[in-house]
Amino acid sequence: MSEQPAADDTNPGQDRTGPMLDVSDLAVSFGGQSVVSGVDFSVDRGSLVGLVGPNGAGKTTVLRTIKGTLDPDIGTVRVDGEPIHRKSAKAVSRLVASTPQGTALSFDFSVRQTVEMGRTPHLGRFDRMDEADRRAVETAMERASVTQFADRPFTSLSGGERQRVLLARALAQETPVLLLDEPTASLDINHAVRTLELVRALVDDGKTAVAAIHDLNLAARYCDELVLLAGGGIRAAGRPADVLTSDTLGDAFDAETLVTTQPGTDAPLVTPLPEQESVARRVHVVGTGKPAAAAVSKLVGAGCRVSIGVVPAGDMAAERAADLDCEAVTVPAFAGIDDPARQHAVDLASAADAVVVAGETGDGNSTVLEAGNARLAVETDESAPASNARDTVPLTALPAAVASLPSAEERDATRLPAQSTTD
Numbered sequence: 001m002s003e004q005p006a007a008d009d010t011n012p013g014q015d016r017t018g019p020m021l022d023v024s025d026l027a028v029s030f031g032g033q034s035v036v037s038g039v040d041f042s043v044d045r046g047s048l049v050g051l052v053g054p055n056g057a058g059k060t061t062v063l064r065t066i067k068g069t070l071d072p073d074i075g076t077v078r079v080d081g082e083p084i085h086r087k088s089a090k091a092v093s094r095l096v097a098s099t100p101q102g103t104a105l106s107f108d109f110s111v112r113q114t115v116e117m118g119r120t121p122h123l124g125r126f127d128r129m130d131e132a133d134r135r136a137v138e139t140a141m142e143r144a145s146v147t148q149f150a151d152r153p154f155t156s157l158s159g160g161e162r163q164r165v166l167l168a169r170a171l172a173q174e175t176p177v178l179l180l181d182e183p184t185a186s187l188d189i190n191h192a193v194r195t196l197e198l199v200r201a202l203v204d205d206g207k208t209a210v211a212a213i214h215d216l217n218l219a220a221r222y223c224d225e226l227v228l229l230a231g232g233g234i235r236a237a238g239r240p241a242d243v244l245t246s247d248t249l250g251d252a253f254d255a256e257t258l259v260t261t262q263p264g265t266d267a268p269l270v271t272p273l274p275e276q277e278s279v280a281r282r283v284h285v286v287g288t289g290k291p292a293a294a295a296v297s298k299l300v301g302a303g304c305r306v307s308i309g310v311v312p313a314g315d316m317a318a319e320r321a322a323d324l325d326c327e328a329v330t331v332p333a334f335a336g337i338d339d340p341a342r343q344h345a346v347d348l349a350s351a352a353d354a355v356v357v358a359g360e361t362g363d364g365n366s367t368v369l370e371a372g373n374a375r376l377a378v379e380t381d382e383s384a385p386a387s388n389a390r391d392t393v394p395l396t397a398l399p400a401a402v403a404s405l406p407s408a409e410e411r412d413a414t415r416l417p418a419q420s421t422t423d
């Protein structure tokens with residue numbers, strides 16, 4: 001029989017206002033060694049926040065503190081407006097369910113018995129489960145797709161199957177808040193996506209969830225907001241596209257990344273790039289002004305052989321190219337682009353490994369852009385991203401982005417030979 005809520009239970013009604021979960025100025029240390037401090041974020045009802053960050057940044061520590069397993073040095077965690085430290089462990093368990101990072105359980109219960117443990121906060125010590133409890137267990141097993149394992153010993157399951165059982169246990173707890181520590185860690189891509197689709201569906205139905213997720217692209221795709229932990233605190237927080245920028249990731253993970261967009265969504269797509277000593281690529285730049293000049297400098301600095309054009313003589317980018325001994329196809333200012341200049345630039349673009357668009361290109365350069373292989377655009381704050389570019393990258397990531405593309409020779413080698421008509 002399900003126990004009545006204790007006196008210190010809040011009733012997390014949907015009509016309450018304010019965030020469902022509020023973490024305020026949290027600091028946690030182990031043996032006097034600070035792990036995180038100044039951790040401040042809140043999670044709205046019916047939303048999913050992803051905790052991301054490098055190994056050891058404190059994601060698990062923050063999750064454990066939220067559910068009350070660890071006491072913070074300072075700071076408060078409120079669930080539905082109530083500080084959790086004022087509540088009994090059982091009362092907290094009626095509000096917050098969690099799945100652990102590891103899946104090692106030493107006891108050998110069946111899967112159903114393991115999921116039934118999720119009902120503990122709703123039962124008195126010697127109570128038996130009633131019909132409603134059993135229904136909650138069956139529903140949780142179905143939602144996590146583990147019903148087919150119900151009678152198997154938990155320890156006989158694979159790591160990924162165990163992870164889904166532990167999610168089912170958390171669902172059986174029927175709490176308004178769900179904390180997930182690496183819910184997809186040992187899952188194959190199909191089950192990882194299905195698990196996050198399930199979490200998303202639960203959140204869309206009104207649950208509030210925080211999940212530590214290593215895979216930044218899955219986090220970006222499924223979370224409403226991200227909190228990036230690094231260096232002992234929050235490095236960035238907000239919408240995935242605002243948090244997962246090349247600069248922020250460079251600081252937090254000490255890694256060069258290319259950030260583009262996941263196909264069919266507006267979620268960012270993070271591609272880690274190898275560290276580049278020297279980028280031995282031929283690059284043709286199309287553009288003018290400061291953005292094009294900066295791109296030329298960046299590429300030359302990275303070891304690329306750079307050409308530019310067509311560009312008006314006297315333009316900042318043309319002068320920069322001249323200073324750096326790069327070939328520049330120029331026409332007199334305000335004269336328009338003539339055919340020989342255009343053809344010369346088309347030849348350079350066709351022979352280059354990559355064409356980089358930076359700043360204004362001018363209509364007359366459209367043939368040059370079409371001639372070029374693997375087009376990249378440099379992000380500028382001056383104007384809209386150049387049209388027809390395949391990917392837009394920040395200036396800092398430009399050399400690595402160029403290096404990640406196949407060279408012109410590699411591309412030619414993989415091109416299918418033209419079919420002979422004489423055969």
Ligand SMILES: Nc1ncnc2c1ncn2[C@@H]1O[C@H](COP(=O)(O)OP(=O)(O)OP(=O)(O)O)[C@@H](O)[C@H]1O
Binds near residue numbers: 054059060
């Ligand atoms: N019980 C403990 N005693 C001492 N130090 C600890 C303890 N638990 C965690 N730490 C330390 O706290 C830091 C944060 O650990 P935590 O597990 O929270 O990081 P994380 O971001 O979850 O890492 P990962 O991505 O590797 O899972 C680490 O340096 C870790 O060694």
